[in-house]
Amino acid sequence: MNWSLIVKTAIKDSRKDRSKLFLFMSSIILGVAALVAINSFNDNLVRDIENQSKSLLGADMTVGGNRPLSESIISALDSLSTERTSEVELFSMSYLPSVEQSQFVRIKGLTGNFPYYGRLITEPAEAADTYKSTSAALVDDGMMLQYGLEVGDSIKLGEEMFPITGRLMNAFGSVDAGASFAPSVYIGGQNIDATNLIQPGSLVNYKEYVKVDGGQDLDEWEDVRRQKFRNESQRVTTVEDQRENLQEAFSNLNNFLNIVALISLLLACIGVASSVLIYVKTKVQSIAILRCLGMKAEEAFMVYFLQIISLGTLSVIIGVILGSVIQVILPIVLKSFLPYEVNMSVSPVAMIKGFVMGVLITSLFALGPLLSIRKVTPLRTLRVSDDVQESDPLQWSIYGLIFLTITGFLYTLTGNVLEALIFSLGILIAFLILYGVAKSVTWAVRRFFPSSASFVVRQGLSNLYRPNNQTLTLIVSIGLGTGILTLLFILQGLILNNVEGMGVGNQPNMIVFGIEADQKQEIEELTESFDMPVIQNVPVVTMELAEWKGKTKKEWLSDSTRTSRRWAINREARVSYQKEIPPDDILIEGTYTGTHDGGDSIMISLDERYSRGLDVGLGDELVWNVQGAMIKTYVGSIRKINFRKMESRFFILFPTGVLEDAPQFLILVTKSPEKQTTADFRNAVVRKMPNASVIDLGSILVTLNDIITKVSYVIKFMAGFSILIGLIVLISSLFLSKYQRIRESVLLRTLGAVERKIYWINAVEYASLGILSALTGILLAVIGSFLMAKFVFELDFNLSWWPIIGIFIFIVALTVFIGLWNSRDVVKRSPLEILRNV
Amino acid sequence: MILESKSIYKKYKGVNKELTVLDDINFTVEKGQIVSIVGPSGSGKTTLLGLCAGLDNPTSGSISLAGSMISSLTENEKAEVRNRKVGFIFQNFQLLPTLTALENVMIPLELQGRAKGAKDKAEQLLERVGLGGRSHHYPSQLSGGEQQRVSLARAFSNDPEILFADEPTGNLDEETGAIVEGLLFDLNKEKQTTLIIVTHDLELANKTDRIIKLKGGRIISDQTIKASTEI
Known part of the structure; x- marks a missing residue:
């Protein structure tokens, strides 16, 4: 091969066709920029949300138990941590002298700079900074409202009186609110002794909040010391554990971002393929001449391959830079519109990924059309004829490689081969449907041609099937583009509804805990008297897992080969019994037994994650210790719990007819409209049922709502960004199509067609293409989004038709507008040019 | 003998029946001969030219071109033969629109790997066809006659043994056609090349050594006008 000639x-x-190549480059630049920006955003915002989940814990890790930490654990923590805060937590009655009332409270004595992540929100704000160094107390806002307390009042804890310097507006700790029964009071750790509340037999929890350097693998660190912590009865909670709770709730965000990344990649592919296809078509004559002059087929191929690949690589590099710049600059530009501060940094991983994917897809998608160069016969110099389309095995290999690349890319996103394959097949089917529609259209227009229609209509419609028509290219590219944009639009709406549905406004925010079984009706009546709904009122029995799969808990714990997870083994079993599974749970295996009929086999239902953690399946035997009584049960069904609901969720469900006589209490979940009602309801409950505790989830929901705001923002921004890129790629493809019709239109002009006629002919052609492709694309998007909503996001599918009709009108109008814009260019050109055969 | 066509058939599959475009074509062309192929539209002239020049394959029969059995060569081997031994002139010029006049003329030499000296030779040829001052112009900046003159310069740039011209003056006015025609014959004489011209123009045909008449895909006459100049 004559490489120097090929390069030259x-x-x-390329010199005279830079404008055409610019459009090709712009597709790649924008597609890759979108890919890099989205991946970077993904990295940055997921990290941001991870930080937010850290702020629920306030630290990277906590270690605690009901006795002070031993010297050896302290030194182990010192070797790991960069900072540490000690907390002594105890439960005691407090006295409120201003109202002469007592209240059972949770006292937290803190030393150190806790919280390391997030912020302790107080009113006034400065109280959060000063309470540890003074003898002051911060008191739960709900409790202050309940008793009408003001900043400046006092609270007596044990033997010491503390001035209240601030209202505590949020709380740190698990979103699993069952952990906290009593309102919190924060004081400086050095003041705990002064209360004299720590006495032999007092219920005291000691906890260390630990901040570690980035890059430390906490799980590994914890694994190595697991036995040590276990021996000293210390419980370790890491951000990872915390994130597990949030993960379920926010898994849709990750799925959505993956889909947006895939979409931007597909958009780039459409742009590359359609622009190279049209570019190669415009080059056929030149290729025929080169072939006629003696250039070998592979040399002619290499000329254009080199041209496309070098410009493609250059475009990919520009795209990577642009994508990185966009994701850094845009949040700065939009700063005043953003609901929170975003810390964006360039993600090298996203850049490398974008570069590799960009070069790969540019090569593969350009190779498809480029390979046809090999088949351009030199005979075309003598006679312009349609090339016979022969089946090219190499072309099919490229299609195969494209399929594999998309599947591979999907695999990197989902981590699941089957899911990646299903998605790729879905895209392939969408492509084939569009291909089929295009082929049917050319056939149908020819078969049922309206011979009696006006010249303009006949001319416009015949453009759909005439040689050199663009029906296939444009229906596939506009159809896929419209389909992708509509899909994104529908999914964004569904996910936003769902995510925002998790916000404070829609979540239950109050739990009444510890209600006696015989108080069931009374508490329901009381709740309803406050105009609050009884969202849940279920019995709870606490028990301990004693034995499973033939071995006792002790035997399992000392078994080094066990596959059960520690958190599942040690989890305190809070069990409920119900006739039916909760409406939001999904039964994934077995059948739920609602009532035990008195036989030997008690069939229980386990949560999927819990059964995985314990490594038990259907039919396995589990023995429970219920206040000394052993109950043998079998796994009868496995459920998937809906973690998005802020309600009590039970990993273990018994049938009715087993636990009715066991010691138990009730949990009532309700929603209070505002703080004063919360305080009044709490007073009423405490007055009527001193045994019950009211937990106000409002403070925890403040933090949760913050996360939801961010998630909503990410979804809106990503979707908006991707829609914009898609439109630009779509517009590029349409603009490129003008080279197809330029010769015909100029000839028509030469023959005397007036401007208006040329505009109308093109309008008929582009309107037909726009209507058909938009309709097919939208139909595919509706089917695709239904399937994704059902199987990927597990959301209820509902469609609002008006925006979709809007998309349809917009795409058709855009197609016609660009078609006419292209005609404008033709009308402006001198007919003389066609005579010069250029 | 530089070109020999033996029992050439060219058939195309139509919708309902097979279409025979060339039907048992047999002829030979001696080195240095100037031959014109004439006939009405659809008689198979251009198809025959394409087959003889190795641009297409016959359905059956064999063609020997400049010592190579071109009908049995691979595509790449045919490209090699075209590049080293054949020159082309087309009715619609077929210049590469993205290359300047000079670059268009240089292309056959560069394809041969003779980049060194290609520019000088191309400049000389452009000078010879009277376009010395237009060498950096693109085809779109040249008139039809000028484009055909560039095409002439390109056809001779690789010193071909045989030159195929498809209606070389068909797209030009009489005056420009005459200039191009004159240049074609002059250059041919200078370079002592075999020339095969497909034309409708009987006046042009009468200036050649021999006229092969085609009708309905068959040779209906093969008439020698004047003795060829043997080299």
């Missing part, structure tokens, strides 16, 4: 010809040939 490639450079020379």
Whole structure:
């Protein structure tokens, strides 16, 4: 091969076609920029949300138990941590002298700079900074409202009186609110002794909040010391554990971002393929001449391959830079509109990924059309004829490689081969449907041609099937583009509804805990008297897992080969019994037994994650210790719990007819409209049922709502960004199509067609293409989004038709507008040019 | 003998029946001969030219071109033969629109790997066809006659043994056609090349050594006008 000639010809040939190549480059630049920006956003915002989940814990890790930490654990923590805060937590009655009332409270004595993540929100704000160094107390806002307390009042804890310097507006700790029964009071750790509340037999929890350097693998660190912590009865909670709770709730965000990344990649592919296809078509004559002059087929191929690949690589590099710049600059530009501060940094991983994917897809998608160069016969110099389309095995290999690349890319996103394959097949089917529609249209227009229609209509419609028509290219590219944009639009709406549905406004925010079984009716009546709904009122029995799969808990714990997870083994079993599974749970295996009929086999239902953690399946035997009584049960069904609901969720469900006589209490979940009602309801409950505790989830929901705001923002921004890129790629493809019709239109002009006629002919052609492709694309998007909503996001599918009709009108109008814009260019050109055969 | 066509058939599959475009074509062309192929539209002239020049394959029969059995060569081997031994002139010029006049003329030499000296030779040829001052112009900046003159310069740039011209003056006015025609014959004489011209123009045909008449895909006459100049 004559490489120097190939390179020279490639450079020379590109000179006069830079405007066409610019559109090709712009597709790649924008597609890759979108990919890099989205991946970077993904990295940055997921990290941001991870930080937010850290702020629920306030630290990277906590270690605690009901006795002070031993010297050896302290030194182990010192070797790991960069900072540490000690907390002594105890439960005691407090006295409120201003109202002469007592209240059972949770006292937290803190030393150190806790919280390391997030912020302790107080009113006034400065109280959060000063309470540890003074003898002051911060008191739960709900409790202050309940008793009408003001900042400046006092609270007596044990033997010491503390001035209240601030209202505590949020709380740190688990979103699993069952952990906290009593309102919190924060004081400086050095003041705990002064209360004299720590006495032999007092219920005291000691906890260390630990901040570690980035890059430390906490799980590994914890694994190594697991036995040590276990021996000293210390419980370790890491951000990872915390994130597990949030993960379920926010898994849709990750799925959505993956889909947006895939979409931007597909958009780039459409842009590359359609622009190269049209570019190669415009080059056929030049290729025929080169072939006629003696250039070998593979040399002619290499000329254009080199041209496309070098410009493609350059575009990919520009795209990577642009994508990185966009994701850094845009949040700065939009700063005043953003609901929170975003810390964006360039993600090298996203850049490398974008570069590799960009070069790969540019090569593969350009190779498809480029390979046809090999088949351009030199005979075309003598006679312009349609090339016979022969089946090209190499072309099919490229299609195969494209399929594999998309599947591979999907695999990197989902981590699941089957899911990746299903998605790729879905895209392939969408492509084939569009291909089929395009082929049917050309056939149908020819078969049922309206011979009696006006010249303009006949001319416009015949453009759909005439040689050199663009029906297939445009229906596939506009159809896929419209389909992708509509899909994104529908999914964004569904996910936003769902995510925002998790916000404070829609979640239950109060739990009444510890209600006696015989108080069931009374508490329901009381709740309803406050105009609050009884969202849940279920019995709870606490028990301990004693034995499973033939071995006792002790035997399992000392078994080094066990596959059960520690958190599942040690989890305190809070069990409920119900006739039916909760409406939001999904039964994934077995059948739920609602009532035990008195036989030997008690069939229980386990949560999927819990059964995985314990490594038990259907039919396995589990023995429970219920206040000394052993109950043998079998796994009868496995459920998937809906973690998005802020309600009590039970990993273990018994049938009715087993636990009715066991010691138990009730949990009532309700929603209070505002703080004063919360305080009044709490007073009423405490008055009527001193045994019950009211937990106000409002403070925890403040933090949760913050996360939801961010998630909503990410979804809106990503979708908006991707829609914009998609439109630009779509517009590029349409603009490129003008080269197809330029010769015909100029000839018509030469023959005397007036401007208006040329505009109308093109309008008929582009309107037909726009209507058909938009309709097919939208139909595919509706089917695709239904399937994704059902199987990926597990959301209820509902469609609002008006925006979709809007998309349809917009795409058709855009197609016609660009078609006419292209005609404008033709109308402006001198007919003389066609005579010069250029 | 530089070109020999033996029992050439060219058939195309139509919708309902097979279409025979060339039907048992047999002829030979001696080195240095100037031959014109004439006939009405659809008689198979251009198809025959394409087959003889190795641009297409016959359905059956064999063609020997400049010592190579071109009908049995691979595509790449045919490209090699075209590049080293054949020159082309087309009715619609077929210049590469993205290359300047000079670059268009240089292309056959560069394809041969003779980049060194290609520019000088191309400049000389452009000078010879009277376009010395237009060498950096693109085809779109040249008139039809000028484009055909560039095409002439390109056809001779690789010193071909045989030159195929498809209606070389068909797209030009009489005056420009005459200039191009004159240049074609002059250059041919200078370079001592075999020339095969497909034309409708009987006046042009009468200036050649031999006229092969085609009708309905068959040779209906093969008439020698004047003795060829043997080299």
